[in-house]
Structures are given as C-alpha cells and as structure tokens.
Amino acid sequence: AQKITQTQPGMFVQEKEAVTLDCTYDTSDPSYGLFWYKQPSSGEMIFLIYQGSYDQQNATEGRYSLNFQKARKSANLVISASQLGDSAMYFCAMRDRTSGSRLTFGEGTQLTVNP
Amino acid sequence: DAGVTQSPTHLIKTRGQQVTLRCSPKSGHDTVSWYQQALGQGPQFIFQYYEEEERQRGNFPDRFSGHQFPNYSSELNVNALLLGDSALYLCASSLEAGKSSGNTIYFGEGSWLTVV
Numbered sequence: 001a002q003k004i005t006q007t008q009p010g011m012f013v014q015e016k017e018a019v020t021l022d023c024t025y026d027t028s029d030p031s032y033g034l035f036w037y038k039q040p041s042s043g044e045m046i047f048l049i050y051q052g053s054y055d056q057q058n059a060t061e062g063r064y065s066l067n068f069q070k071a072r073k074s075a076n077l078v079i080s081a082s083q084l085g086d087s088a089m090y091f092c093a094m095r096d097r098t099s100g101s102r103l104t105f106g107e108g109t110q111l112t113v114n115p
Numbered sequence: 116d117a118g119v120t121q122s123p124t125h126l127i128k129t130r131g132q133q134v135t136l137r138c139s140p141k142s143g144h145d146t147v148s149w150y151q152q153a154l155g156q157g158p159q160f161i162f163q164y165y166e167e168e169e170r171q172r173g174n175f176p177d178r179f180s181g182h183q184f185p186n187y188s189s190e191l192n193v194n195a196l197l198l199g200d201s202a203l204y205l206c207a208s209s210l211e212a213g214k215s216s217g218n219t220i221y222f223g224e225g226s227w228l229t230v231v
Contacts, residue, residue, distance in 0.1 A: 091158075
C-alpha cells in the first residue's frame with residue numbers, strides 16, 4: 001500500500017527566503033510518480049511539480065524544485081525566493097502502477113510567508 | 116484551453132437529502148476522479164471513471180455513486196446525507212494511465228458541501 005508522510009503541520013518563512021517542505025513516501029512498486037500541489041484557502045488544488053521514479057534529474061519548475069532522494073524515499077519541495085502569495089497549504093501526493101491515476105495524499109503543510 | 120470546471124462551488128443541504136456535484140475535465144482528458152477533503156485533512160479518493168465505467172473505488176459507502184457521460188464529464192451523487200459528509204469535493208482529470216506520461220493530473224476548484 002502507498003503512504004505519504006508530511007511531518008510539518010506548519011512552516012513559517014520570511015519573504016524572499018527559501019523554504020523546504022518535507023515529504024516521505026512508501027511504495028513497493030519501483031515505478032511511481034510524486035506530485036506537489038498548492039491549495040490556497042479558496043480550495044483549488046494547484047499542480048506545482050512532478051517527479052517520476054526513473055527521472056535522472058531532480059524536477060524544477062520556476063521557483064519550485066524537488067529534492068528527490070530515492071534511497072531515503074523522500075521528495076522534499078524547495079521554494080526559492082518566497083513570496084507572500086506562497087502562503088497556502090501544500091500537499092505531497094503519489095501514484096504508482098497499481099493505482100493508475102489515483103493519488104494518495106499526505107496530510108499537508110501549512111506555509112506562512114511573513115513580510 | 117479550459118481547465119477542470121466544477122459546479123456548484125458552494126451548497127448547503129439538510130441531513131437525509133441527496134446532492135449531485137458536476138465536473139467537466141480538462142480538454143483532452145478522458146478520466147475523472149473524485150476526492151473528498153474534510154477540513155484540515157488531505158484529500159481522500161472516492162472513485163474514478165473511465166469510458167463511462169467506475170474503474171477504481173476508495174473506501175466509501177454505496178451512498179456515494181457516480182456517472183461519466185460520453186463527453187467525459189462526470190457527476191458525483193451522495194444519497195442520505197450525513198453531517199460527516201460536509202467537505203470539499205474535488206474533481207481531478209487525467210489521461211487514462213496507459214496513455215499518460217504520468218504527470219497530467221489536474222484538479223478543479225472544488226465544491227464546498229455543508230450538511231446541516
């Protein structure tokens with residue numbers, strides 16, 4: 001069975017600084033994908049970044065990068081140059097071959113960016 | 116290019132009533148999944164539709180049912196509403212797993228359901 005663990009219920013960061021949000025996962029399938037989503041208070045789940053288990057390089061999308069450590073089963077999200085608009089809930093999720101496009105989510109991390 | 120659209124955005128129902136939520140997937144996507152997100156928790160998978168059939172189901176009772184139409188849009192129906200059904204209901208669209216590179220899963224803005 002798949003499992004996603006996000007151990008930081010809340011994180012605080014100063015504007016313009018970098019922040020790392022932790023995510024560890026568990027699956028017995030060697031082929032899987034890891035996702036990060038941002039959820040503002042409005043509720044929409046906004047796709048940020050994706051990492052496939054066979055990808056050779058860490059994924060990057062603008063200010064977002066994924067620190068993928070396969071042996072440790074971790075997929076931490078790094079946000080550089082934080083902005084006030086980054087304040088939101090962040091979810092790590094995964095899928096594997098048995099789940100298809102069904103995602104398993106973690107409990108989320110509430111990020112607050114301070115001016 | 117329209118993204119995933121859901122309706123209604125907010126609704127209030129009384130215990131015992133029935134509710135129908137609607138979702139139109141992103142253009143080009145053929146698979147629709149529904150998730151329930153209770154306050155302060157991560158989304159939980161309800162079920163997934165592909166080719167107008169339920170392909171996967173999470174741990175939800177039969178009161179939760181769905182449908183997919185030939186144009187790939189989908190409905191989520193919940194019967195005999197309970198107070199505990201109050202949640203944000205999210206629709207996700209994607210390509211069928213065999214067709215997709217794996218990273219094309221997009222969500223709508225959700226439907227906030229309050230049961231009183």
